[in-house]
Structures are given as C-alpha cells and as structure tokens.
Amino acid sequence: MTAIAPGTLPKSSPRGSAARARLLRGLLPALSLALVLIAIAWLNPRAISYFGFNLMLNLAIPIALATIAQMFVIAGNELDLSIGTFVGFVGCVTATWLRDAPLLGILVLIGSIGVYALLGALIHLRNLPSIVVTLGMSFVWQGLAILVLPKPGGKAPDWLLAIMSFKPPYIPFPILAALIIAAVVHFGLMRTSYGVILRGSGGNAAALRRAGWSLLKTKIVLFALTGLFGVLSGMALIGITTSADANIGNGYTLLSIAGVILGGGEFVGGRVSPIGAVLGALTLALAASPLLTFMHIPPDWQVAANGAILIIVLAARVLISRRER
C-alpha cells in the first residue's frame, strides 16, 4: 500500500483532481448506502417506512458501535480480532449480572474496558503485533463468555430493553442512534485537539514522539475507547435480542473491519472517518441481510451472494481510492 504517507499526496498532485477524488472518497460511503437503499426500495417498497427502517436497521446499531470500536484501533495502525467475541462476552454479562447484580455487572464491564487499556499498553511496551495479541484475547473472551453463560439464555435488564425499543416520533430510532453515534465520535476524534493526536499516533508516530507526546498514552486511550464502544455494542445487541448466547457476536470481528474500510478508512496511517464508519456499518447490515432476503435468490446461492455483495461494495471503494493516487 502506498497510502502510508497521507496528507502529502494532495499537495504533490494537481490540486483540483485530488480534491475531487477526496470528495468522492468522502461521499462514497453515503453513495453506497443510498444505492443499497434504492435497491431495497425497488425490491420491496413496504420496507421504506418507519416500521420498515426500525426492523431493517435496529441490528445495525450494535454493528455500527462495533465498527466505531474497531475504527479506534485502526486509527492507531492496529487491528482488533477479538472485538466480536468481546461483544459476545459483554452480551453474556449484560444478560446475567447486569440484570441480577447491577453493581457487579457494571464493575465487570468497567474492568473489561480496563483490560483493553492494559492490552494497549502491553502492545506498545513490548512492541507486539496487535493481531497476535487480540487473536489470543478472542479465545479468552469466548471462554469467559461461556463461563458466564454456559447455555444460551439470560435476559436483558428492563431499562435496556426500554431504551432499545424506544420509538421517537418521525425518525426511526436506529437512524437517530446512528446520527448521534456518528456526531459524537466525529466531534471527539476529528474536531478536538487530542483527537488529532490520537489519529497522529497512527499517521506519524515518530513526529508525535519528538513533539513530546506519550505514544503509550495514546495507545492506551485508543484501546480503552475500543473497549468502551465494544461494551456499548454488546449492550445494544442484547437490548435488541433480549437474551444472550456466548457466540452471539462472533461475526462482528470481520464485519467491523469491513465497515471501517467501506467507510473510507485505511488500515494504516491513522486515516479513519467516524461518519463513514457508521455509514459503512449500515450499508453492510443492509446489503448482507435485507437486500439478500428481498432478492429471492435460490437457497443454494444465498451464502455466495452475500459474499459477492460484500466484495462488490468493497471493490467500488478500492477503485475510487486508487483513482485518488
């Protein structure tokens, strides 16, 4: 990948076309989401309604939160392969302890964010590849989830159920939630000065260190934020499904990475976009399930078609970013 030096390219290439390409890149997540929505509206007009959006998108909220979580580690040039099982673990804690012993539940969830922060420190201090560490952690979270909830079951706390089934007037809740998540994270990461430092730790770590910033601290903060949004994702998921299963989040690991990339992020260079990530997550959630269901594909081909849609959507993203170079 030649995208390791972001920010230098637009200056060296003709200004106009680079700006256009950048605009295109920024718009791509929104464009692909619009495209998927148009396809759904054409296949099943009934789905484009308050009720329809509620049903189609409510499971996209936990995906969006997991994608944001993944985005924070990617901003620091790392990958988190444990986010899926972590969401599952949080789900199991939410459906058991958070309901029966709220104090213990809250402590465990805060503690798990602390574990994430420690992982960040470990990865930085020992200079370990995050893929290896988080892959190992994914089995730890999975094991803990099975310990907490050996058999599927449990029940979400009532207040959580109430939040997730909230029906605001006019705007379906999932859309409102997506707007809030995107706005809050966008402000925090893109508009504050420490947000710049956090992204800078992925963009040019050496420069940051020379300027006197602690890279240990940025890594800890990024991982803790991943933990925080992982916890939110797990809780949101259980608020929708009402009860948990130790394997409930396993698919989120790859989905969240795909969401970040689809949303205009890069694996390296601290180039991420919170709004794009949320849009990417919504697109993936819609393309993978509703679109496929409405297309009436023969069952033998459905699994392959799901993969094909993901590849097409991601390929469009790669084509446009290549033009940028």
Place this chain on the structure above:
Amino acid sequence: MKKLLVLGAFAAMLASGTALADTSGKKIAFSNNYAGNSWRQAMLDSYGIVTKKAVDDKIVAAADVFTTADKEVPTQAAQVQNLILQGYDAIVINAASPDALNGAIKQACDAGITVVSFDGTVTEPCAYRVVVDFKDMGKQEVEQMAKFQPKGGNLLEIRGLAGTSIDDAIHAGILEGVAAHPEFKIVGSVTGDWDQTTAQKAVATILPSLPDIVGIVDQGGDGYGAAQAFAAAGKPRPTIIMGNRQDELKWWKEQKEKDGYKTWSASIAPGVSTLAFWVAQQVLDGRKDIPHDLLVPYLAFTQDDFEAALPKIKEGGVATHEYTQEDAIAAIKANIKQ
C-alpha cells in the same frame, strides 16, 4: 381391498378439503441458519420436495427458503425481521439459538405471523416448537442395548455438540436408561460433535485407558468413526448404536453379512422440516387447538428393516422421511391427547 380403497379416497378427499380451506393465498418462509452438513442438506432437500408440491397443488401460495451466510444469531435475527417486512404469513425456523432470537420472534408474532420452530427450537412462548423426543431416544438406546448384551457390561458414551439442548436431552435419556438397567455401567465419555472424524479421534484417544467395552451409546453421526477407532486399535468390536447415517448403515450391513452383527439405529429425520411446514399450514388454516409444543417421534431402524432403507440414502447422507399433511394432522392429534 375395495373398502380400503374407498377409505383411502375418502381420506384424500378430507385432506384436500381441509387444505383448500383458506391457505391457498398464504406465504410461508423458511429461515435456516446453516446448510453446511449432510443433515442440513437432506433437511433442505426434503423441504424443497414437499413445499414445491404444496405450491403446485395450490395449498399455499409460496414457500421460500432463506439461509443465512453465517451461523450467527444477529444475522438470523435480521433475517427474521426482513421476512416480517416481506409480508409472509408464517415463518418456519431452524434457529441458531434457543433464546437469543426471541426478540425477533416476538416482533414476528406481534406482526401477526405464525412462527414454527423445529430442530433448533426457540423458547419464545408465542412460537410453536416441533420437538423430537430425544430423551426417549437416549433411553431407547440403552433398552435396545440390553437386548443385544443381556449380560450387561461397560458402556462408552459419545456426546454431541456441547451446550446444545439436543446433547443434553439424549444424555439425560441415556442416564435414565442406565439407571433402569443397572447391569450397564458407563465407564467413559467423549465428545464426538455428531461427526465421524471427531468421534474417531476422540474414541481412539480414550480407548487405551478403558476396560473392555461391550457397547457404545451415542448420538448419531459418530457410530462409524467409533467403529473405525476400535478396528484401528485391534480391540473387539462392541455393539455400536447407529444414527441413520449412510456410512453407519453401510458398515452395519457389511458386519451383518459377515457374522450377523446386531444393533439398532435412530436419529431425528431431517424431513422434520416438512412436518414443521405442515404445522404452520395447519395454524394458518385456522386451527386454534394446536399445542405450542409438539413432540414427534424420531426415526429408528432395526435389524430387519435397515437394509431396505439403505439404498434410498445418498452417499454420505442421512436417512430421512418426508411428512405429509396427514402425518402432521395425526401428530397434532397425538399431542392434543397427551
């Protein structure tokens, strides 16, 4: 003979009479979470055959199948929600989790949709559950074993996929059977995951540490693997309960031809998907008296009839049975009586 014919014609008339009531405009969807093994393939095949005929006969308007790309719970929950949006009247479901889909199932019920689960059933009270009596199957295994090994002895148990309700139920049945037959003693237990290769490895690992084994009680899909492990270790062949898989029945046939080897075979028929379909159709037909928990028999083969079934099973497949509307009505009736 003539009487029988007349009776048959009368029964057919009755059946078609109920069928034409008012489900001809109804659409039934099948939400399936996994298609990657022989059992699931047989399940989909059976379902396809029976529902295609039902659609051709205008009993229902549509019966579409939807399989999720991964085995994940959220994917299937999203799929159920999309099926609600599609305007289906009923959803037949083989669920990824007994509990974690309840939110989506409840939404479907609230939208006036009939939900019938089978195999992987759901606990949401508004849904129907077509449950195979796995506990009785486990108990029967020991009962049958007592016939083949009247003197009793040591048993090896092969368990299924840990944490599933099916594994729990069969295991509980086996324990009950052993309690009723104190001449048997379970001396070892391994996890075979209903898979020949896994079972073979697990049995081969535990075999050296075991005393002489007279029989193996298992959960199906693991009998042939166990037989291979015993053969490889050069140990005497015990009585292995089979699970209706083609390779298991084929091995049984070979052994029977060689020296009259005797055993018994039982498993859930993948065609139970078609029974769930008919139950959904019956609910849509307006029947109000159907219990939400329907216990249906498992499919068993004995020394006398397994060879007749063997040629009908696909290579690497599993024995199945396609249920008819009358079968479903009979099963519902049997459950109302209980």
